[in-house]
Amino acid sequence: MxxxxxxxxxxxxxxxxxxxxxxxxxxxxxxxxxxxxxxxxxxxxxxxxxxxxxxxxxxxxxxxxxxxxxxxxxxxLRGPAANELPLIGRVAAGSPILAEENIESQLEVDPALFRPRADYLLRVVGLSMRDAGILDGDLLAVHKTAVATDGQIVVARLDDEVTVKRLKHDRNRLLLLPENPDFEPIEVDPRRHAFAIEGRYVGIIRRT
The missing domain is CATH 1.10.10.10 (Winged helix-like DNA-binding domain superfamily/Winged helix DNA-binding domain)
Known part of the structure; x- marks a missing residue:
């Protein structure tokens, strides 16, 4: 369909x-x-x-x-198989996050292990969320949604970049907060930025 x-x-x-x-x-x-x-x-x-x-x-x-x-x-919306999740690598500029060109592979992971259920996995790049226990190379389990509440960790699209940050509403401002003091918060200005929430963090898979 x-x-x-x-x-x-x-x-x-x-x-x-x-x-x-x-x-x-x-x-x-x-x-x-x-x-x-x-x-x-x-x-x-x-x-x-x-x-x-x-x-x-x-x-x-x-x-x-x-x-x-x-x-x-x-x-x-549940994905190609009951016990598989698409693994998203680098997201091409301007493309939907689940576009075919962004999917590296399908991993055998039961989406129902997470609450709410996961819709895809996103490969983490960098250490901006280190203090939330999210490290470079981790696979972030993401529930696909366009809405999130204050304080939740989200996958957000800002212009052509996709980032993982904690969402915060501060009066009339919208902030994307890192969990690492080496990184600065990102202030979203809707007059200058195209912004959308792509999903919400629901778990992590770490390969050792």
Whole structure:
């Protein structure tokens, strides 16, 4: 199943719904969607959900809170095999993180070992997250999501670079914090930078 083109808001909503369904086992309420994604009202969240249903990436079911992912989309989001995860190496500038050219290999790792489940592994380069126990060469288990809360370690795209940092909201600023005093925090200015969250850190694999 090919996914239709989504706006940034629709993609964030779909990612939030996917994560919520995987971790909670039921869909979120409109209030939870609005609160998590900063919608101005429940009706705005409702309109976005309806647009996802129209585009075929979300379905209604007769149960309470009746939303679900279509079977084809749900299986494609889980990856190519039940016990495999794609290993992402260096990410080509401007390409989606799970684009074929970024995938080094498929590793036999059960995604369900992590909570929430992992969608891919990212090879860590450098020591900017050393004090969080994330070292150069480690394989970072990442849950694919476009949203994260304050203090979580995320995989973020800043312009054409992909980086692993701790997310922090400081008044009107957005900061990407290293876990190593040798590195400076990165301040994200939406007027100058293209910024997106690609996923959330859920575990580490270290080869000895």
């Amino acid at each position: 090919s996914t239709p083109t989504l706006t940034e808001r629709q993609q964030k909503t779909l990612s939030f719904l996917q994560e919520y369904l995987q971790t909670q086992g039921l869909p979120p309420t409109l209030r939870e969607i609005a609160d998590a994604l900063g919608f101005s009202s429940h009706s705005s969240a409702q309109a976005c959900v309806e647009s996802l249903v129209r585009k075929g990436v979300l379905e209604r079911s007769p149960q309470h809170r009746g939303l679900r992912l279509p079977a084809g989309l749900a299986s494609s």
